[in-house]
Amino acid sequence: MSSSRHAIATAEPEILEARSFPAPSQVPHWVDTGRSRGFGIASYLEIPFMHKRLIAFCTLIGILAGWFAILAWPRTYLSEAKLIVRVGRENVSLDPTATTGSTLLFQKTQQEEIVSVLEVLSSRQIIETVVDNLTPAAILDGQLVGAASQEQAVTDEGSLGDQVLRSYRSVQSSASKSLQKFLLTAGVKESLGDRELAIMKLQSSLAIHSPRDSTVIVIDAKAKTPTMAQAIAKEVTASFLDQHLMASHTEGSLEFFETQSAEVEVQLNRLVEQRSDFMQERKIVSIEGNRSLLQDRLTGIDRDLVIASGELEQAISEINDLKAKIEEADDEIVSSKLAGSNPTWSGMRQQVYELEIQEQELAARSTGDHPMLRVIQAQLEGARKALAELDSQRVDENTTPNPLKMKLREDLQLQQTRVAGLRSMVETKEQQRSEMEQRIDELLDGEEKLTETDRNIRLMDASLQMLREKLEEARVLDELNSKEISNIHVFQPASFVERPVSPKKPMLGAGFLCLGLMTGLGLSFLREGASPTLRTSDDIEFQLGIPVVSTLPAMRRMRTPRLKDQQLMRQKCQALVSEVLLSQGNRSRLHGRSLGVIGVDLGAGASTLAVNLATVSSTDFNMKTMLVDADNRQRSVSKRFGLNGSPGLVELVGGHASHDECVQRADNVAVDLVASAADNCDAVLTSGPAEIVQALQAYQHECDLMVVDLPAASDPNQAIALAQHLDCVLVVVESEKTLLAAAERLLSRLADSETNVVGVVLNKTRCYLPRVMRGFVHPRV
Numbered sequence: 127m128s129s130s131r132h133a134i135a136t137a138e139p140e141i142l143e144a145r146s147f148p149a150p151s152q153v154p155h156w157v158d159t160g161r162s163r164g165f166g167i168a169s170y171l172e173i174p175f176m177h178k179r180l181i182a183f184c185t186l187i188g189i190l191a192g193w194f195a196i197l198a199w200p201r202t203y204l205s206e207a208k209l210i211v212r213v214g215r216e217n218v219s220l221d222p223t224a225t226t227g228s229t230l231l232f233q234k235t236q237q238e239e240i241v242s243v244l245e246v247l248s249s250r251q252i253i254e255t256v257v258d259n260l261t262p263a264a265i266l267d268g269q270l271v272g273a274a275s276q277e278q279a280v281t282d283e284g285s286l287g288d289q290v291l292r293s294y295r296s297v298q299s300s301a302s303k304s305l306q307k308f309l310l311t312a313g314v315k316e317s318l319g320d321r322e323l324a325i326m327k328l329q330s331s332l333a334i335h336s337p338r339d340s341t342v343i344v345i346d347a348k349a350k351t352p353t354m355a356q357a358i359a360k361e362v363t364a365s366f367l368d369q370h371l372m373a374s375h376t377e378g379s380l381e382f383f384e385t386q387s388a389e390v391e392v393q394l395n396r397l398v399e400q401r402s403d404f405m406q407e408r409k410i411v412s413i414e415g416n417r418s419l420l421q422d423r424l425t426g427i428d429r430d431l432v433i434a435s436g437e438l439e440q441a442i443s444e445i446n447d448l449k450a451k452i453e454e455a456d457d458e459i460v461s462s463k464l465a466g467s468n469p470t471w472s473g474m475r476q477q478v479y480e481l482e483i484q485e486q487e488l489a490a491r492s493t494g495d496h497p498m499l500r501v502i503q504a505q506l507e508g509a510r511k512a513l514a515e516l517d518s519q520r521v522d523e524n525t526t527p528n529p530l531k532m533k534l535r536e537d538l539q540l541q542q543t544r545v546a547g548l549r550s551m552v553e554t555k556e557q558q559r560s561e562m563e564q565r566i567d568e569l570l571d572g573e574e575k576l577t578e579t580d581r582n583i584r585l586m587d588a589s590l591q592m593l594r595e596k597l598e599e600a601r602v603l604d605e606l607n608s609k610e611i612s613n614i615h616v617f618q619p620a621s622f623v624e625r626p627v628s629p630k631k632p633m634l635g636a637g638f639l640c641l642g643l644m645t646g647l648g649l650s651f652l653r654e655g656a657s658p659t660l661r662t663s664d665d666i667e668f669q670l671g672i673p674v675v676s677t678l679p680a681m682r683r684m685r686t687p688r689l690k691d692q693q694l695m696r697q698k699c700q701a702l703v704s705e706v707l708l709s710q711g712n713r714s715r716l717h718g719r720s721l722g723v724i725g726v727d728l729g730a731g732a733s734t735l736a737v738n739l740a741t742v743s744s745t746d747f748n749m750k751t752m753l754v755d756a757d758n759r760q761r762s763v764s765k766r767f768g769l770n771g772s773p774g775l776v777e778l779v780g781g782h783a784s785h786d787e788c789v790q791r792a793d794n795v796a797v798d799l800v801a802s803a804a805d806n807c808d809a810v811l812t813s814g815p816a817e818i819v820q821a822l823q824a825y826q827h828e829c830d831l832m833v834v835d836l837p838a839a840s841d842p843n844q845a846i847a848l849a850q851h852l853d854c855v856l857v858v859v860e861s862e863k864t865l866l867a868a869a870e871r872l873l874s875r876l877a878d879s880e881t882n883v884v885g886v887v888l889n890k891t892r893c894y895l896p897r898v899m900r901g902f903v904h905p906r907v
Contacts, residue, residue, distance in 0.1 A: 169662055169897065173654050174647060175894035183647030188642015192635045202348050202628035205355035208618035209343040211236075211243055240336050243343055245336045246373075247366050255365040260357060262324035268350030270357055277772040332362065345620075352624050359620035364596070370614055380604050382616055383597040385721045390593055393587040401579045413573050416565065422561045431555040437549040441541050448538040455531040474513045481506040660869060661862050666886050669866055670873060675856070675885030676702040678735070680892050699735075699742040706854065706884050720826055722852040723806070724836040724845055726869050730860040731760035731889040736835040743769050744796045749830040754790075754822060756848065758839040764801040767792050774801030779821050791826070798829065820850040839872040850879040857883060861891040 162524030174181060246252065257265055263272050318326075333346040347358035486505055488499045660666050665675035678698050706721065724741070733755075740753040755763035758776055763769075772790050773783035780802075790799045826832050832850060837845045849855045855876065859869055876883050 143374065150674060152836075168273060169664060171899065172894045175896070176892075177646070177650035177653065178894075180650055180653070181643065184471065184646030184649065185639065188638045188640075188645065189635075191642070192285075192638025192807035195636055195638060196629060196631050199629040199634065201309040201350060203350070203352040203355040203625075203628040204616070205359040206623075207345040207347075207350075207359040207616065207619045207620040208461070209243070209345070209363070209366075210613060210615045210617050211239055211341045212613045224314070236341060240341065240343070243370075244334060244336060244370060247345065247362070248332075250325070252362060252365050252369065253328050253332075254353050256323060256358065256361045257324045257328060257367075261362050262320040264766050265324035265358075266320060266353070269354045270351075308455050328358065333743055347620070348627070349438050352622055356620045356622045363620060367614060368614070379661050380597070380600040382619075383593055383600050387590065387593040387597055390586060390590045391589065394590055395585065397583050397586055401583065404576070404579065405500040413576075416595045417573075420562060420566050424559065424566065427555055427559045427562060429753060430557060431552065434548050434551045434555060436551060438545060441545045445538060445541045445545065446543065448534050451537065452531060452534045455534060456528050457531065474509060478506065478509045478513055481509055534684065547719065567633065572791055647779070659862055660859055660864050660866055660888075661886055662891075665866075666859060666869075666888060670869060670886070672857075672873065672883065673885045674888050675705055677888040678731070680861070680890040695738055696742060696746075699738045700746055701854075702887065703739060703743055703747060706856070719830065720822075720832040720834060720852045720854075720856040721860060722834045722836050722849050722856060722871075723851060725838045725858040725860070726864045726872050727761070730838065730858045730864060732838065732858040733757065733760070733766070733835050735856070735858055735887060735889065736833050737763060737766060740797045740831075740833040743833070750798075750828075751796075752798040752800065752825050752829040752832045753792075754800040754832060754834045756800040756818075756845075757832050759837060761802045763799070763835050767799055769799055772801050772804060774803045775818070775821070776803035779818055785824050798825075800825065814885045816851070818848055839868070839875075846875045846879055846881070849876060850881045852882075854882045854884045858888045858889050859886055860889055863890075 164606055203602075243617060260270070331348045333348075334343065335346075336343050345359055345362055347355050347362065349355035351357055368428065481502060485499070485502045488496065491500055654661075663677055666672065666674050676698055679694065681695070721739070723736040724734045735751060740751045743749045744751040753763060754768075754775065755761060756775060757763070758774075764774065767790075769790055773788050775788070777783035778785065778788045788800050790800050790801065791797075822832065834848075836855075839845060857872065857876070858867075873883065
């Protein structure tokens with residue numbers, strides 16, 4: 127047995143574990159594309175590490191979404207007030223009035239009293255009182271009017287985050303209003319007033335409860351701002367105390383209001399001092415004085431303008447009235463009347479007198495329906511009419527110009543003169559008013575910075591006045607009830623907590639972080655499951671049904687690989703040569719074997735594998751090896767060994783060079799090389815595969831192993847036809863780059879040409895698992 131045969135027979139390479147695959151000469155079962163993609167535990171564990179950038183990106187997006195959610199999520203603040211229900215006069219204890227008269231032996235249990243207090247606190251009357259005191263607008267907006275103005279002023283000068291948050295809230299408010307309008311239009315929601323909506327919202331934001339086996343009543347109020355939450359809790363407490371005081375005629379809030387009044391007064395004094403310091407620092411002395419003076423002048427001008435306008439309207443009305451009176455008055459009037467003597471009138475007057483006497487006599491003797499009486503009355507009426515006509519004819523009248531009409535004309539002229547003067551005065555006053563308003567506007571520009579402080583002072587003063595009024599009411603009630611203390615005690619006033627209870631930032635941030643992480647993992651597994659490429663040996667064996675004879679790791683530096691990478695590649699190639707040669711049925715034919723290496727795509731590493739196989743066969747197995755570069759397009763082997771100036775396979779097949787001229791010896795490697803073509807040769811292999819194989823047979827008889835670097839299957843050439851004339855063929859698949867469809871297409875063409883495919887080499891594999899985990903799972907790479 128020759129030395130090469132002995133090396134092959136005695137070598138103990140890394141043979142892959144036995145697997146039941148179809149024989150190389152048989153048609154593989156990879157054409158069954160309906161198989162499910164196979165993954166081992168190592169493959170599943172590698173997916174998160176392989177797509178760590180996607181997972182990190184999704185996690186970052188989740189963190190950013192969580193940050194935005196934390197930023198945009200409406201804040202909810204909680205204010206807590208606690209009341210303690212002590213033993214009162216209701217159960218005949220410390221209340222002295224219970225023994226002043228006839229006593230009814232009736233005692234309520236403590237639990238009944240707690241339930242009664244809870245019912246009163248939860249009653250609609252308390253809610254309505256709080257809404258009326260705080261105004262429905264404040265309840266619906268979730269913040270007090272003064273606090274809203276301050277917050278708006280601070281937000282207007284805030285950072286970019288505040289501006290984004292304000293824009294988001296504006297868009298959210300517009301969307302909510304549009305939705306409310308749509309629901310109202312569709313009839314899904316009833317139209318309610320602001321007061322009723324405020325009551326409903328306040329009922330949902332209040333939580334009143336009592337711990338078990340305790341006399342403490344806890345009032346929890348939630349709102350958008352801590353000030354509003356405190357105001358609601360404080361207002362509910364005050365309203366309940368007032369209602370309880372009126373219902374039970376007890377008092378216990380005097381000290382509370384005294385304390386609150388003192389605190390508010392201290393705060394008010396502090397604000398006044400701050401305002402004074404502010405004015406002293408900026409040397410502001412007469413802004414209010416000037417404003418008051420200008421306002422007084424403006425008021426005087428307005429008053430004069432109103433008076434002048436009223437007088438002008440009155441004068442115009444008087445002119446219209448005088449004109450109407452002048453038109454109605456007569457130009458002349460009767461100055462004197464003279465009555466003359468007339469015998470006819472005297473006779474008629476005597477006749478009337480006689481008829482009146484007759485009427486009186488008949489009326490005295492008979493009834494009103496007597497015919498004679500009616501005749502006399504008719505004659506009397508006619509005589510009286512005739513007498514009246516004669517009386518008007520006997521009077522002589524003298525006329526003269528009407529002095530009243532002349533007086534009206536004089537008054538008309540006076541009023542017209544007055545109207546002209548008033549109109550001039552009105553124009554003058556209006557001009558003065560415009561000038562004064564301009565001066566006031568200029569003055570107001572200088573006091574904008576004092577507006578906020580003045581508003582706070584007014585609010586604090588109003589609060590102080592309200593507390594003093596409550597204090598006076600408490601004092602009066604305390605005097606009326608003999609200064610007795612109520613059984614309800616506020617031992618914890620409404621708290622002011624600046625930390626919101628919602629959202630839960632750690633929980634929300636963790637939720638979005640987990641959401642981003644899970645989204646990244648899901649996308650990673652989805653991307654890996656839907657990937658059209660081949661990554662692991664399990665993918666190839668499950669999808670293509672053909673054995674993977676070796677897996678080669680990716681090298682960082684292909685030109686100058688590291689020593690460790692060289693050793694690993696050498697071991698892999700030793701195992702591959704041994705398995706390919708020992709896996710064939712005819713082991714007696716160990717001379718003149720031909721092995722083709724073909725890549726599914728360009729850059730799969732088929733040329734590098736061919737070079738390493740030839741080198742290992744010659745160096746480690748003492749086989750006379752010849753390496754043939756049949757890829758006349760890429761010419762990777764020729765470039766690797768610097769054979770581009772030598773004649774090659776193209777010249778040999780074309781008859782332009784002899785066999786000896788085409789054979790070259792590689793430096794430092796005992797391998798005979800046949801280049802693809804010379805540099806000055808642009809021709810391609812146009813001869814048939816049989817002619818190429820016939821040209822190579824002369825070399826094949828002179829060597830133990832001929833390794834042929836075939837062109838990539840993606841490059842149009844005669845690779846498939848040439849491969850069927852070789853003894854065996856290795857298909858090189860680049861991990862994560864080679865498409866499943868391309869590999870299926872190549873293997874289908876090889877199977878149709880009855881090419882002996884001994885297996886697939888998975889090249890440029892990467893192990894993404896950390897070194898700590900590799901020892902536990904032993905991934906197959």
